[in-house]
Amino acid sequence: MATTVTLRRWQRDALIAFADRPHPDFLAVACPGAGKTTFALSAIRAELGGRSKPLVICVPTAHLKQQWAEAAARFGLHLDPDWHPHDGIARDMHGIIVTYAQAASARHHLRNFAEAGVVVLDEVHHAAADRSWGDGVFHAFQTADVRLLLSGTPFRSDDNPIPFVRYTFGDHGEAVADFEYGYGDALVEGGVVRPVYFPRFDGHMEWMDANGSIKEATFSDEIDRSDWSARLRTALDSDGGWLPTVLNKAHDRLTKIRKTHTNAGGLVIAIDHEHAREIAAKIAAISGVAPQVVLSDDPQASAKIDSFSTSDAPWIVAVRMISEGVDVPRLRVAVFATTTTTALFFRQAVGRIARWTPGLTTQPAYFYVPDDHRLRGHAATIALQRRHSVEKRPTPAEKKDPAALDNQEEQMSLFSALSSTALEEIATPGHDGIDPDEGDIASTAGDLVGHPFDLPPPPPLQGRSGNDGGAIPEALADIRSRFAGKKELRDRNSDRVRTISQILGWEHRAVNGELNRRSGIHRITEATTQQLQHRLTCADAWLEELTGS
Numbered sequence: 377m378a379t380t381v382t383l384r385r386w387q388r389d390a391l392i393a394f395a396d397r398p399h400p401d402f403l404a405v406a407c408p409g410a411g412k413t414t415f416a417l418s419a420i421r422a423e424l425g426g427r428s429k430p431l432v433i434c435v436p437t438a439h440l441k442q443q444w445a446e447a448a449a450r451f452g453l454h455l456d457p458d459w460h461p462h463d464g465i466a467r468d469m470h471g472i473i474v475t476y477a478q479a480a481s482a483r484h485h486l487r488n489f490a491e492a493g494v495v496v497l498d499e500v501h502h503a504a505a506d507r508s509w510g511d512g513v514f515h516a517f518q519t520a521d522v523r524l525l526l527s528g529t530p531f532r533s534d535d536n537p538i539p540f541v542r543y544t545f546g547d548h549g550e551a552v553a554d555f556e557y558g559y560g561d562a563l564v565e566g567g568v569v570r571p572v573y574f575p576r577f578d579g580h581m582e583w584m585d586a587n588g589s590i591k592e593a594t595f596s597d598e599i600d601r602s603d604w605s606a607r608l609r610t611a612l613d614s615d616g617g618w619l620p621t622v623l624n625k626a627h628d629r630l631t632k633i634r635k636t637h638t639n640a641g642g643l644v645i646a647i648d649h650e651h652a653r654e655i656a657a658k659i660a661a662i663s664g665v666a667p668q669v670v671l672s673d674d675p676q677a678s679a680k681i682d683s684f685s686t687s688d689a690p691w692i693v694a695v696r697m698i699s700e701g702v703d704v705p706r707l708r709v710a711v712f713a714t715t716t717t718t719a720l721f722f723r724q725a726v727g728r729i730a731r732w733t734p735g736l737t738t739q740p741a742y743f744y745v746p747d748d749h750r751l752r753g754h755a756a757t758i759a760l761q762r763r764h765s766v767e768k769r770p771t772p773a774e775k776k777d778p779a780a781l782d783n784q785e786e787q788m789s790l791f792s793a794l795s796s797t798a799l800e801e802i803a804t805p806g807h808d809g810i811d812p813d814e815g816d817i818a819s820t821a822g823d824l825v826g827h828p829f830d831l832p833p834p835p836p837l838q839g840r841s842g843n844d845g846g847a848i849p850e851a852l853a854d855i856r857s858r859f860a861g862k863k864e865l866r867d868r869n870s871d872r873v874r875t876i877s878q879i880l881g882w883e884h885r886a887v888n889g890e891l892n893r894r895s896g897i898h899r900i901t902e903a904t905t906q907q908l909q910h911r912l913t914c915a916d917a918w919l920e921e922l923t924g925s
Contacts, residue, residue: 379830379831380828380829380830380831381414381418381451381828381829381831382827382828382829383414383415383418383827383828383829384410384411384565384568384827385565385827386406386410386415386555386557386561386562386565387411387414387415387418387827388827388829389555390404390406390415390419390555390557391415391418391419391422391829393554393555394419394422394423394524394554394555395422397554400520400521400522400523401523401525401540401541401542402522402523402524402525402554402555403500403525403527403541403542403551403552403553403554403555404416404524404525404526404527404553404554404555404556404557405527405528405553405555405556405557405558406526406528406555406556406557406558407528407557407558407559407561407562407569407727407730408528408569408723408724408726408727408728408730408731409562409568409569409570409727409730409731409732410528410557410562410568410569411568412498412526412528413443413444413447413498414447416496416498416524416526417447417448417451417453418451418829418831419524420451420453420494420496420524421451421452421453421831421832421834422831422832423494423522424494424832424834424835425832426832426833426834426835426836427835428470428835428836429492429493429494429521429835430471430489430490430491430492430493430494430520431453431455431470431471431472431493431494431495431835432471432472432473432474432486432489432490432493432494432495432496432517432520433448433455433471433472433473433474433495433496433498434473434474434475434476434479434495434496434497434498434503434513434517435473435474435475435476435498435499436475436476436498436499436502437475438475438678439677439678439681440498441457441458441473441474441475442457442678442682443703444457444473444498445457445473448470451831451834452831452833452834453470453471453834453835454468454469454470455469455470455471455472455473456469456471456472456473457472457473458863459472459473459474460901461478461481461482461485461486463899463901463902465489465902466862466901466902466903466904467902467904468904468905468906470834470835471493472489474486476502476503476509476513477509479503479509479512479513479516479517480506480508480509480511480512480513480516481512482516483512483513483515483516484515484516486516486517487515487516487517487518487519490516490517490519490520491519491520492519492520492521493520493521493522494520494521494522494524495517495520495522495523495524496523496524496526497513497517497523497524497525497526497539497540498526499526499527499528500525500526500527500538500539500540500541501527501538501720503538503539504536504537504538504539506536507536510536510537510538510539513539514539514540517539517540523540525538525540525541528723528724528727538551559730567732567734568732569730569731569732570708570729570730570731570732570739570740570741571740571741572726572729572730572740572741572742572743573740573741573742573743574742574743574744574745574755575625575629575742575743575744575745576744576745576746576747576751576752576755577618577621577622577625577744577745577746577747577798577799578594578595578596578747578798578799579594579595579611579618579746579747579796579797579798579799580592580593580594580796580797580799581593581594581607581610581611581616581618581796581797582610582796583606583607583609583610585603585606591603591606593607594799595607595611595746595747595748595749596747604748604750605715607748608715608717608746608748609647609715610796611746611748611796611798612647612651612713612714612715612746613796614651614654614655614658616796616797617796617797617798618746618796618797618798619655619658619713619796620658620662621798622711622713622744622798623644623655623658623659623662623711624662625744626642626644626709626710626711626742626744627642627659627662627663627690627691629709629742630642630690630691630708630709633708633709634690636736637706637708637733637736637739638688639687639688639706640706640707640708640709641684641689641690641691641692641704641706641707641708641709642690642691642692642707642708642709642710642711643691643692643693643694643704643707643709643710643711643728643729644659644667644691644692644693644694644710644711644713645694645695645696645710645711645712645713645714645725646693646694646695646713646714647695647713647714647715648695649671649673649695651695651713652669652671652693652694652695653669655693655713656669656693659691659693663690663691665689665690665691667689667690667691667692667693668680668683668684668689668691668692668693669692669693669694670684670692670693670694670695671694671695672695672696681704684704685703685704685705685706692704695714696716703731704728705731705732705733706733707728707729707731707741708729708739708741708742709729709741709742709743709744710725710726710728710729710741710742710743710744711743711744711745712725712743712744712745712746712751717748717750717751717754719754719757722751722754722755723754725743726743729741729742729743743755862903862905862908865905865908865909865912866900866908868912869891869900869908869911869912869915872891872912872915872916872918872919873887873888873891873915875919876891876915876918876919876922879919879922879923880922888900890918891911891914891915891918892911894911894914894918895907895910895911895913895914896910897911
């Protein structure tokens with residue numbers, strides 16, 4: 377558990393601003409890789425000051441719940457990422473971690489729990505992805521004393537305001553950040569993020585549109601807006617020539633990087649599940665190593681990401697799963713092979729390869745992209761710190777035709793990709809958002825000199841129904857968080873229940889009920905570590921009675 381933390385300069389300055397905030401809500405905007413989680417956990421410890429208060433972390437995805445739980449444990453904060461609205465809070469946990477979807481659906485439960493507490497909303501712009509989510513999040517956390525809002529990409533182009541964010545014109549206009557630390561700031565400071573370069577590839581694409589017409593164009597050609605998505609989708613077609621050419625170039629770059637950064641990895645962002653598998657087959661043929669494939673409906677997706685992050689495997693292919701907040705610092709090369717062209721998604725994707733790795737004196741990253749004019753524009757503005765802008769809600773007469781909106785994926789019902797050929801690589805000029813001189817400064821600056829900050833003692837445990845501490849047994853001392861230790865104990869308890877059920881022929885529910893009675897536990901989800909250990913002892917004793925051994 378940390379008693380002193382070394383902060384980057386921006387984290388220290390943001391912590392000072394957070395302590396001096398004039399209102400309950402504090403929006404901290406920092407680029408991906410800057411260290412928002414460390415800042416937030418330091419701010420929580422400082423805010424609590426050793427006092428016990430309800431604590432809730434809200435995140436976009438289930439995978440991030442695990443990352444936050446492990447990071448919080450290093451700060452002496454034990455948070456339950458598996459909380460369910462019908463479960464209580466175990467007495468040896470400080471709080472809970474939920475997703476925005478959970479917060480919206482369990483708004484009434486969370487409102488009661490979070491009252492007068494501290495809430496962290498990570499990547500808070502997700503709360504505006506759906507109006508019902510925003511309303512639910514607002515209701516769930518309206519009664520909290522403190523709301524710390526974090527974002528690396530705090531902008532959208534819609535009329536859904538982000539809950540608890542202040543705007544320049546009431547409920548619309550520009551979001552007002554209480555502290556900002558942009559990608560350009562981080563590059564100048566050095567040792568925070570990597571300089572990212574954007575090798576772009578033109579191509580010659582041929583496709584059949586929904587009307588059966590044969591069309592062809594390069595990315596340099598001026599074509600109707602209605603054909604933009606078809607042209608991009610044709611380039612990304614796995615049977616064409618554009619994608620294999622770019623994958624080969626990207627693998628060559630990764631191979632060179634791995635000569636000095638031996639476990640450096642590459643990421644390909646695919647369109648859908650079938651596309652991801654086709655790309656994986658091509659990478660396997662190029663590299664001789666089958667890449668990890670992470671799909672959004674795979675229950676093992678989080679485990680696969682964790683496994684890849686600690687391995688030295690060269691490539692991973694994902695469909696949206698590796699977006700913002702997922703921390704795989706060894707990623708140095710990425711290929712943008714998806715038709716999602718929004719600025720928000722692009723910036724999130726760039727953030728996956730921008731995280732600085734301590735100990736390396738030079739570490740540029742490379743993002744291989746189609747030379748589509750939308751992606752070219754996003755790359756050109758990547759160093760600018762943009763804010764979420766909420767449009768004033770139009771009257772029905774003013775509403776825009778959805779077909780005329782930029783950056784929207786089109787329905788490709790009768791579309792058919794015919795062929796694609798990659799043309800020469802386009803060098804990244806300075807106007808693509810990363811000045812070459814700026815990149816040189818960042819790549820040679822080395823690791824940052826930190827600012828030590830003494831943390832107040834961690835708060836006492838929640839103790840909603842008592843407080844018995846619940847230390848982790850010595851056998852589980854190497855587990856990174858109390859939650860992980862408790863999960864191990866629950867798994868052991870489940871093994872005993874299955875064995876006893878097989879011996880007696882009882883249903884699992886009946887065995888669980890008897891074990892709870894013998895161990896004095898009302899509900900296993902509310903059990904402390906010590907109570908789970910005691911229940912395991914009771915199960916072993918029962919097994920001895922049944923087997924005579």
